[in-house]
Amino acid sequence: MDRAAAEEARKERDRLYVSDAEATFAHDELLPALPVPPLRQTVDKYLDSVRAVVSDEEYVLTEGLATDFENGVGAELNQRLLQRAQKSRNWLEQWWEDVAYLSQRQPLLPNSHMGGTFALFEDAFQFQGGRSLWAARNITCYLQFWLLLRQERLKPQSFRKIPWTMHQFRRFFNTTRVPAEGKDVLVSKFLTEAEENYAGESPSHVVVLQSGRVFTFDVLNDRREPLTTAEIATQLDRINDVCMRMGRGAGVGTLTHGDRDSWAQNRRVLLELHPDNERSLRLIEDSMFAIVMDDASPTNRKEVMTECLKGDCTNRWVDKSYSFIVFENLTLGSSADHTPFDGMVPVTCAHFVHLTYLATRHNQDDGDVAKSLPMPEELHFHLTDHLVSEMERVKMEYYALCNNLDVLCDVFTGYGKGFMKPVRIHPEAYLQVAIQLAYYKLHKKPGATYVTASTRGFYHGRTETCRACTPELVEFVQAALDGKTSITKVLDLLKVAVTKFEELMVECCKNHGCDRHLMGLALTAVEEGVPIPELFMDPAFIKSGGNGNFILSTSCNGYTPLIGCVAPMCTDGYGVFYSIEENRIIFALSAFKESSETNAEALYQHIKQALFDLQGLLLSAKL
Incomplete structure (x- = not known):
């Protein structure tokens, strides 16, 4: 029965999302x-x-x-x-982005971000392999989606045989809303394989936020192949070891939760303060997406959605287009910026991940760990007393906004x-x-x-x-x-x-x-x-x-x-x-x-x- 269900999930995934006949963006210019x-x-x-x-x-x-x-x-x-x-x-395009999104000055969370819940509660609560492996298996599914996009094998979507633009999918990965006074700037570094002038032009690293700290590692090896699931799990274990040994970090991501003008000013201070800050910001902003290893343990859809929209601000980077959230008890969620895309883009990706997981959960090959696997890098920030006080101010204002928002999620x-x-x-x-x-x-x-x-x-x-x-x-x-x-x-x-x-x-x-x-x-x-x-x-x-x-x-x-x-x-x-x-x-x-x-x-x-x-x-x- 399990094998039949897995095969059904694989067929459904391939029917909906995989195409070798039509390139993903084939219709966009037409x-x-x-x-x-x-x-x-x-x-x-x-x-x-x-x-x-x-x-x-x-x-x-x-x-x-x-x-x-x-x-x-x-x-x-x-x-x-x-x-x-x-x-x-x-x-409408430029007006819509500028007026509906980039010119808006209020904080992105909890007011305009999209929160999302996954459906694998039973799997999460029964999983025996630990959080790093659980997260890695899901991240492997995300990388498969990323590869489909990179190779333009994600099936072009249509409605009643009318092709739909796939342009928004270009801005799912490697995309960040960079704060600026008056109006933010949307920056995307994603390229398909055919669009790259050289291998690696489209960044292939992720960022991991855990315990108020930020880390990064490349999800491709020296041969430009995705890391194995076991290698991703190893990287997450290494990050967890650092967090356990060093304790909580400064939680610089808190600053991203402020109103957009104050965050723009604080970001400028960070940039001017030290070259390390500039490098850390660039690596975060260029990354494929953010992986959040969160301390909370929500047990149902309502609690997960609440954490996705009102969660720990020291452990989020709001500007990123997409954050995949793995909670302490293995429940899963997401948080996405509405600026670069509408809701069906993250839903499409999450459904692909869901079906891919179902198709492989009973015959998962996690692969080996290369001896040459480099260590994840922790991204450090130099701070001033002013920035530390700004983080406290933003935190208070953010939680005041959160306390005003009521969220409900249930199944009829x-x-x-x-x-x-x-x-x-x-x-x-x-x-x-x-x-x-x-x-x-x-x-x-x-x-x-x-x-x-x-x-x-x-x-x-x-x-x-x-x-x-x-x-x-x-x-x-x-x-x-x-x-x-x-x-x-x-x-x-x-x-x-x-x-x-x-x-x-x-x-x-x-x-x-x-x-x-x-x-x-x-x-x-x-x-x-x-x-x-x-x-x-x-x-x-x-x-x-x-x-x-x-x-x-x-x-x-x-x-x-x-x-x-x-x-x-x-x-x-x-x-x-x-x-x-x-x-x-x-x-x-x-x-x-x-x-x-x-x-x-x-x-x-x-x-x-x-x-x-x-x-x-x-x-x-x-x-």
Whole structure:
């Protein structure tokens, strides 16, 4: 049975992620340019989303502002935006990175990083080989993913036979967000084998953070082959020996948790203080990824997610694009910067690692240890009293932010997509109905909702916002909860709401939503020195989610046992993330404790009840 399961995992991994026929980035330069939607269409979509969350009186005012905008300054700005789009294959790309990410000055953790949990709890708790070997076996799987990328054998992704850009995968490894005052800089040193001018141009070392210390070692040997699992385990054992012998280090990574301007200033002090600091920073920033050997022992998904988003700041380097976290009790997690890529990139890598581990766990060949294996190097920093005091200040501010964030992660075992498909409702549409039903029942009002829609069908495309709280969905929710509407009518309203969501999602994946276009028009006004149009100052703009104020920030993490989580967009908002398996749904929720309105646990209980209520409603239709 174990052998059959392993073979099944191997086949699934190869089917999903391995290709010898098409190169990973083969389609990237052939994809169409990101389009600018028609202005009238954008305004209509925006008004439709506003109608769902405001009163009739508020809507009339907003409709007037929208008409004035469309016929006046909006039309002028749209012409300028169209001119910009003619000169670029992705008119949004630079703005998106600069405004949505690099110009943001607040700390990256816990506010904007993506935390993730793995699914190998049972394996972790039963593993007999020690933490270094356990970590090494997983790191070996990461190296296989890295090699696929390097050799361009990672299968290009597509949707309904439309190729998707793989550009974001270039920035998974060897990538760092370097702090700078005013606006950070994203630096990536990853190259494919074909792009290298000389062997080793793309860095092949990792960094390991343990006990407030930072170490590095190369994961390739002298022949440019990956180290064996046994060799990686040996390096981790050596690092652990140093930490046991020397005790805790200074925890310089704490400084990366500060607001971006203060970290930029402190980094400059480090650079000017001593050449060793410059070398240490360069090695960290150029490394493939960070491996965190953490002291905590979280025992379930919620505790793991909490540690990933709110963990030991002396043992993290927040600027790195990706950190693989191995806890004391062998549970696993991750932390990723949102700047270089969206959530499905780390989910793809983690699922590949998951399947690779399952395929090899019962016949693992850890290999030998070469006698010439060099020792890991500890990276040292020279510090001043000022920097030490800065670390204490940042630590206090970081934990204050952490104490304000509530994180929940759990598995709903009532049913999964296996029930949804026969009733002809797309699983993501189904979840959006349940989430809105739960929010309305708890808060007695609709919640403006962000759902991630992928625009990767376009050159360097990332996301558009699907505004899932539609008038049709609100009408269904109100009818489902009023206790007076007939089941037949409620079912009819459900069908209309689901159809609307599915159509909206398809349009948004074509970049025909409203949020990115409106953002482009607002930024065009800023660049042209034009006063910000009244439309963007209207309270309904904020109320409907504009300017990052969606009450429900949601995303489907796919259909695997893996789940990620991000903090809410706004004070009185929630983060709601879900992964939909055949017979269960994994949820991760976040909320801010300072809010007098939100409660992650209460919303989750209402979501579970909403799922059962929806199931009962749909089953009653069959009777």
